[in-house]
Amino acid sequence: MNANEKIQTVLDRSVAEYGVPGIVAEVREGDRTWFGTAGVSDTETGAPRRAGEFFHTGSSGKAFTAATLLGLAAEGRLSLDDAVNRHLPGVLDVNGYDGEAITVRHLLGNTGGLFPTGLAPEVSYRYATRSGMDRHRFDTFTTEELLRVAVSQPPVGAPGERFCYANGGFYLAGAIIEAITGRTYAEEVERLVIGPLGLTHTWVRGVKETGYPEPHPRGYSHQFLKDGADPGAVTPENWQSLMEEPGLPALDVTELNSSLGYAAGNVVSTTGDMIRFLNAIVSGELLPAEQHRQMWTTVSTDGAFWMPHTRYGLGVFEFVPEATGGRELRGIGGSFWGTYFFAVGTPDGRHTIAAHTNTEWKSWDPMFQLIEAEFGVAIGG
Template identity: 80%
Template sequence: MAMNENVQQVLDWAVAEIGIPGIVAEVKDGDRTWFGTAGVADIRTGSPRVPGEYFHAGSSGKAFTAATLLALEAEGRLSLDDTVNAHLPDVLDVNGYDGDKITLRHLLSNTSGLFATGLAPEVSYRYATRSGFDQHRFDTFSTEELLRVAVSQPPVGAPGERFEYANGGFYIAGAIIEKVTGNSYADEVDRRVVQPLGLTHTWVRSATDTGYPTPHPRGYSHQFLKDGADPAAVTPENWQSLMEEPGLPPLDVTVLNSSLGYAAGNVVTTTADMIRFFGAMTTGSLLPPAQHRQMWTTVSTEGGYWMPHARYGLGLFEFDKQATGGRTLRGLGGSFWGSYFFAVGTPNGPHTIAVHTNTEWKSWDPMFKIIEAEFGVSIGA
């Protein structure tokens, strides 16, 4: 792969210029593979990042939720056009929401009208500052608590009207999976996605798990508000201006309770397993054709304060062809405290790159530069 030298240069740049402690990239292109690293897995010891590390995949877990619901639809257990009230009566009938109008498809495509869940005071006041995070890093969220958080602020729009990235929609989707099957969300994901694909290093984290098996990188975070900033004043428009100043040492957030992620993203995995999972999602090897088509029926994300030049499917995304010069590239990704992951590849699965950093998302530049280095596509140029 002639372009892997270019990918390595981007990895080195990300560490030197963006301040990422450590980054890995794994490429699968047909029968060929490549693995590159830059930076460190542990700032204190200087140990390098290595293949096979376990990490938290953040909102990449949304694709596991979507795949599980689509598998249930294929069995005739539910329909994505079912309303939420058909399965969870009254959960949405507060604060101006209408559970008779919001469908499962709305939840999975982030078009339900639910507000951006991370801005809920119940969440932001716990984790917005360094001191708050340290005090609450082991807090456990029950499903009932998460469902209340999901509707704790008024709608941002009518169902189907607009895109707004909302973890709360996936909390509700996870609860529907449990209601329909009578099993836990984690068990259903394992049964319908993890085991069929042979993802031997992937699982939904339990509500009590706070660590990772070996090997794993340390996770580091700068994702905090300035001292004195009021979390209640944070909006999708102004949050970046309220973040703490650059130059402060990162906080080690490796050990924490991640039950806040639930069905919106609480999967532990490896880059190799995510390449296999992503390949199954792009080729349609896991789901029947009808469900596969639904997964990749996309909506515009314009105005939703999300990644530029992309359209959203059901838990995954596709770059706008106008931004890629007509080439189809698909992806999935997510950020969590001390962890950022994305995978991007061609639609039929033979060429994929998976990238992980041991700090959360900082900007779209590393992703776009890596895509250009690996695929020769300059996003948005």
């Protein structure tokens, strides 16, 4: 069985065994390209998934934010070791945080001690249940509101102490981009990343956007708490026990305002454009050598509520060599209601796989199985 056949087997299994409505995978290796699908883009019509579909890339948008700030650093507009207070005076000086001790680098590397923003009651009480999602799916968040959410709970550690995945750090990073340039976050991502790479099917979603151009899959979510569960009681340790029981019908969340993502992840793209983006940031094509080195200087994620067998850079990750038999693999990825995406490739930018499901993250297994099928490495095995 060749690599393409192995990937197709994983795609079919993802639908049959993991309850994914539809999944696509695209591969580029030198001059070789391959695209495969399984399942459907629309459960009512049965329309199949297809190439060129637009989708929300989830936290993959963090890499766009990091690349933009690194581009500004290359222009001499800031240093990653600047204290946050230098650019956002006083914003972090609340609830036990210290805007003089937390740096831009801490924000981009999830090492600033900020709490996991998704657990903030201001967020979880709106979206944690099906009824809440239906009431609030078109709510918009301003940057000022998101900055308040970012520091609404006390720190989980000292700056630089450990990795803790926190959207709030990227909210602050987006606000720093706007403070430095006097332009919107979306405009600077376009100027420094999207435009230079020719990503003609990629953009930062507008604050009022709630849908997608054609073609696009419909998005389906099971990411809800049980009826009666208290969102305020959710922790990284107990969240799985509070989730809905399997077997309930998915909720169609295609039409959804995603301003909550902001600079932590609100980019729309295609598998083809995202492969182009990943290849540019892993190979050093996009950034000067010093900024490229900083993007890929990584920290351990051991013990964190995040993907196993990885280290985290600035908006990006790499697998630890012990988990891949020494094979170097770097990537980006993210989940949002009704969508999950990842892209993983070699550091030379010549061999990459990207995949998308029209439901959120359910298990690491399909991702790891696709990587094994394409690269011949069993993650963690």
